[in-house]
Amino acid sequence: MKKVISLVLLATMSVSVLAGCGKAATSSTTTKKDITLNVLTSRTDIVGTTLKKFGDDYKAKTGVTIKWEGITDYNGDVKVRLNSKNYGDVLYIPSGIPTSDLGQFFEPLGKSTDAKVKDYAFNTTYATKETDGTYTTYGLGYGMSADGIVYNKATLKKAGIEKFPTTLTGLYDACAKLKAAGVVPVATNFKDKWPLSQYDSMAIPMSGDANYNNVMYKETAPFSADKPYGKALEVLYKLVSSGWVEKDLTTTNWEQSKPDLGTGKIGMMFLGTWAIPQMQEFATNKDDIGFAPIPTNETGKLVANTGIDSCLAVSKNSENKKAAQDFLYAFIGSDYGDKNGFIPAKTGVESTNPVIKEFIASGVTLLKATPDPEAADKMSKIGNKATVDFYGGLYTQNFAIAAKKSRAEFDKIVKDYNDKWSKAKTTLNY
Amino acid sequence: MFKKLSYKKQEKVIVCLFLFVPLLFLIVFTFLPALYMFRLSFVEWNGFSGVKKWVGLANYIEIFKNPDYFKPLLNSLYYFVGGLLQLVIAFYLAVLLNSKIKGKSIFKALYFFPFLLNGVAVSLIFIFFFRPDGTLDSILKVLGMGGFIQQWLGNSKIINFSLAGVSIWRYIGLNFIVFLGAIQSVSPEVIEAADLDGASEWQKVLYITLPSVRSIMELNFILTISGAISVFEIPYIMTSGANGSSTFVIQTVNTAFKFQQVGLGSAMAMVVLVIVGIATIIQNRFFKEAE
Numbered sequence: 001m002k003k004v005i006s007l008v009l010l011a012t013m014s015v016s017v018l019a020g021c022g023k024a025a026t027s028s029t030t031t032k033k034d035i036t037l038n039v040l041t042s043r044t045d046i047v048g049t050t051l052k053k054f055g056d057d058y059k060a061k062t063g064v065t066i067k068w069e070g071i072t073d074y075n076g077d078v079k080v081r082l083n084s085k086n087y088g089d090v091l092y093i094p095s096g097i098p099t100s101d102l103g104q105f106f107e108p109l110g111k112s113t114d115a116k117v118k119d120y121a122f123n124t125t126y127a128t129k130e131t132d133g134t135y136t137t138y139g140l141g142y143g144m145s146a147d148g149i150v151y152n153k154a155t156l157k158k159a160g161i162e163k164f165p166t167t168l169t170g171l172y173d174a175c176a177k178l179k180a181a182g183v184v185p186v187a188t189n190f191k192d193k194w195p196l197s198q199y200d201s202m203a204i205p206m207s208g209d210a211n212y213n214n215v216m217y218k219e220t221a222p223f224s225a226d227k228p229y230g231k232a233l234e235v236l237y238k239l240v241s242s243g244w245v246e247k248d249l250t251t252t253n254w255e256q257s258k259p260d261l262g263t264g265k266i267g268m269m270f271l272g273t274w275a276i277p278q279m280q281e282f283a284t285n286k287d288d289i290g291f292a293p294i295p296t297n298e299t300g301k302l303v304a305n306t307g308i309d310s311c312l313a314v315s316k317n318s319e320n321k322k323a324a325q326d327f328l329y330a331f332i333g334s335d336y337g338d339k340n341g342f343i344p345a346k347t348g349v350e351s352t353n354p355v356i357k358e359f360i361a362s363g364v365t366l367l368k369a370t371p372d373p374e375a376a377d378k379m380s381k382i383g384n385k386a387t388v389d390f391y392g393g394l395y396t397q398n399f400a401i402a403a404k405k406s407r408a409e410f411d412k413i414v415k416d417y418n419d420k421w422s423k424a425k426t427t428l429n430y
Numbered sequence: 431m432f433k434k435l436s437y438k439k440q441e442k443v444i445v446c447l448f449l450f451v452p453l454l455f456l457i458v459f460t461f462l463p464a465l466y467m468f469r470l471s472f473v474e475w476n477g478f479s480g481v482k483k484w485v486g487l488a489n490y491i492e493i494f495k496n497p498d499y500f501k502p503l504l505n506s507l508y509y510f511v512g513g514l515l516q517l518v519i520a521f522y523l524a525v526l527l528n529s530k531i532k533g534k535s536i537f538k539a540l541y542f543f544p545f546l547l548n549g550v551a552v553s554l555i556f557i558f559f560f561r562p563d564g565t566l567d568s569i570l571k572v573l574g575m576g577g578f579i580q581q582w583l584g585n586s587k588i589i590n591f592s593l594a595g596v597s598i599w600r601y602i603g604l605n606f607i608v609f610l611g612a613i614q615s616v617s618p619e620v621i622e623a624a625d626l627d628g629a630s631e632w633q634k635v636l637y638i639t640l641p642s643v644r645s646i647m648e649l650n651f652i653l654t655i656s657g658a659i660s661v662f663e664i665p666y667i668m669t670s671g672a673n674g675s676s677t678f679v680i681q682t683v684n685t686a687f688k689f690q691q692v693g694l695g696s697a698m699a700m701v702v703l704v705i706v707g708i709a710t711i712i713q714n715r716f717f718k719e720a721e
Contacts, residue, residue: 248584251561
């Protein structure tokens with residue numbers, strides 16, 4: 001009897017191990033009303049609030065249920081999931097995917113000149129160029145973000161800065177005044193790495209050419225002080241070596257920096273228009289938050305690198321491709337972008353955020369690149385081989401640390417990365 | 431049919447059946463992925479594309495040629511020395527708590543408690559501990575030792591000492607409890623005999639206690655080596671390896687997932703495996719001979 005019991009137990013255990021395998025009951029015969037779309041998002045901060053509300057409203061309108069999946073390490077996790085067939089129905093396109101691979105994972109939305117597609121700016125960023133010269137678009141975005149400086153007007157006024165500087169020297173003077181007033185002039189948010197991506201973005205205004213990244217891969221010593229990326233890193237050097245940043249870079253805290261800016265402990269942060277609503281949330285006075293372009297020279301002419309924020313795409317393995325596409329257009333065409341600090345990507349739609357309107361009205365020229373997928377691929381491949389993670393912040397951290405130590409250390413690191421870049425470029429034969 | 435087999439054979443069948451499930455897990459989740467990773471170490475792959483380019487030993491050569499990849503190995507020395515220090519302190523505490531003192535249970539619990547905490551939680555707490563004007567700085571100020579305040583993580587010369595310290599705090603509990611168990615298992619007659627012979631406390635520790643924990647010391651030594659090579663959690667969460675605190679495994683993870691060079695990352699992981707394997711073999715030979 002005991003033997004029978006133990007054998008039955010063993011059999012049950014074995015079966016329970018295998019129970020996880022095999023597909024769940026497929027809902028291939030669903031009626032239109034039963035469709036559930038899995039939408040992956042990196043915005044874990046609003047997945048339960050803003051996004052959930054959007055999903056509920058969408059369900060009320062169309063009967064399609066939206067299941068949001070917020071992922072913290074979005075790029076890392078989703079890129080691994082791309083190896084499987086399970087990465088949602090609609091998802092933000094993770095970083096680092098060569099445009100030649102887009103068709104492997106995503107469903108084409110149409111040609112860039114097709115009816116709905118052509119309404120959106122940057123519709124050739126996530127697209128592949130066909131042999132006949134047309135672009136097949138895979139991803140579209142809800143909003144653009146201009147890069148610049150988020151600052152606290154009240155804090156600057158208290159330190160004696162009436163108008164936001166429009167020259168680089170003026171910026172440095174402002175930093176000195178803020179430091180004298182006991183405020184952290186510029187918060188780098190070094191620890192989280194991604195905020196340092198601003199120093200990559202700064203290369204565009206430094207070069208004055210919106211399409212600089214399309215030719216950047218041709219450089220052999222891109223981090224030297226006379227080249228755009230080098231110039232941006234020189235700004236980083238000046239800020240760190242003058243002590244105009246946080247006291248201890250390794251222990252910065254992004255979430256803490258938001259109320260610190262709002263309550264006057266930090267003066268400025270190099271971020272983008274997308275950060276405006278987040279800063280306003282924590283400010284003692286919402287109207288204290290201002291946004292200005294980064295002054296990159298002495299001419300006083302202001303430009304801002306403007307790019308598309310995350311783009312959404314439809315998974316190639318989705319079982320409800322038409323419904324997913326409909327949702328995608330509904331989301332990007334809604335006021336989500338506008339309400340979250342983005343400049344609407346849909347042509348003809350104006351921003352309603354007062355800070356952004358003030359920013360655009362200041363006469364700044366928005367630099368928008370014409371995407372060149374091949375050039376972008378080359379730049380990113382050389383970067384990966386040279387351990388330069390553009391817009392990732394890891395390599396920028398090393399420059400910041402060297403800047404803190406000495407000028408000689410900084411020069412050494414510039415040389416190191418130039419050498420790594422040119423070696424990688426030669427190995428890849430680009 | 432089962433009843434017809436001899437008792438010995440029945441025993442064998444039952445044992446095999448029970449072993450089947452854990453073995454299945456071991457093979458599926460450990461050996462198969464390790465074999466696959468071995469294969470990946472010879473290709474160039476970005477992690478999701480359909481194309482894997484065969485490059486032979488190029489990845490391994492890159493690891494040993496390019497200082498970016500092998501320099502973080504040097505940081506393992508800090509953790510290795512820290513691990514040895516950890517063993518010494520754990521042994522000392524175990525000897526102490528074996529003697530007649532009040533409040534033994536409380537101290538035992540206090541020393542073991544850190545080991546039970548989640549590693550991520552420990553790392554996050556220590557970020558607040560080490561930040562400027564954080565817990566450590568405040569304690570030093572209260573004790574009047576404000577002059578000793580440094581940038582515990584901001585100063586690249588002492589950041590590895592700070593992180594190794596966190597590692598000691600985190601893992602000492604296990605060593606301590608194991609040593610305590612071994613010490614308490616020493617037969618009381620031997621201790622009595624030593625007392626009768628007039629041995630001092632120190633002599634008792636040196637000639638009775640130490641030899642009795644010898645085999646545990648050997649095991650812990652090998653664990654210290656493999657632990658020092660594969661340090662990841664504490665530095666990754668506290669500083670993400672910045673400011674000179676990067677370790678070989680952090681570099682491996684970044685190479686594979688940030689720089690999208692999965693082949694090179696797999697090769698680095700194989701290197702870790704080989705180093706730990708060699709260390710184990712050396713330790714086996716060395717300590718076996720000594721016996």
